[in-house]
Amino acid sequence: xxxxxxxxxxxxxxxxxxxxxSPDCGGIDxxxxxxxxxxxxxxxxxxxxxxxxxxxxxxxxKIAAEMKTKWPVHKILMHHRVGxxxxxxxxxxxxxxxAHRDAAFDACRYAxxxxxxxxxxxxxxxxxxxxxxxxxxx
Amino acid sequence: MAFGIAxxxxxxxxxxxxxxxxxxxxxLKAALEDKYSRLKQLSSYMVAVNxxxxxxxxxxNTQDEIAIIPPxxxx
Numbered sequence: 001x002x003x004x005x006x007x008x009x010x011x012x013x014x015x016x017x018x019x020x021x022s023p024d025c026g027g028i029d030x031x032x033x034x035x036x037x038x039x040x041x042x043x044x045x046x047x048x049x050x051x052x053x054x055x056x057x058x059x060x061x062k063i064a065a066e067m068k069t070k071w072p073v074h075k076i077l078m079h080h081r082v083g084x085x086x087x088x089x090x091x092x093x094x095x096x097x098x099a100h101r102d103a104a105f106d107a108c109r110y111a112x113x114x115x116x117x118x119x120x121x122x123x124x125x126x127x128x129x130x131x132x133x134x135x136x137x138x
Numbered sequence: 139m140a141f142g143i144a145x146x147x148x149x150x151x152x153x154x155x156x157x158x159x160x161x162x163x164x165x166l167k168a169a170l171e172d173k174y175s176r177l178k179q180l181s182s183y184m185v186a187v188n189x190x191x192x193x194x195x196x197x198x199n200t201q202d203e204i205a206i207i208p209p210x211x212x213x
Binding site for chain 1: 208209213
């Protein structure tokens, strides 16, 4: 099972975990991204996320397919939120279940790294005195 | 279509630009950078054709959906 979603609605952590639970799995590895209150010592007011939704969904599906070829994982969930998020809110949840923990840990790590590298989603950090598209400039 | 900082640079989520028949991704990038020089200040940027990352030498067809993809920063 692969469950991929991009939504403006708040992500529900427990529901995401429940979706990858399975009696034939011995463990679930979960990555929860949260909005941090500072960047390089500067206070962050909020983050604004934007996605090229059709392509982002396809890229996440590709990542899930790669995970399945690399590790014996059972269920994969990748949910990303877009829109305006406040400090402490959750922009991304990745949950992976597998019969044994090594596969779940490794596949989950792979998923978040790949997502950050190539899924077309962007975040703007808004500070008291300005705003910056993250990673845009060297 | 443009997203993130590319949308800010273009001043719009969609733009029109004239290209010759059989133009490649590199031709498109050159034309864009000519008109919007701030693109050259980005760390990098990719072009997607019909929801897939495109290579420099790929040719663009009339019906293609083209998106400018500045450095991604999801998660």
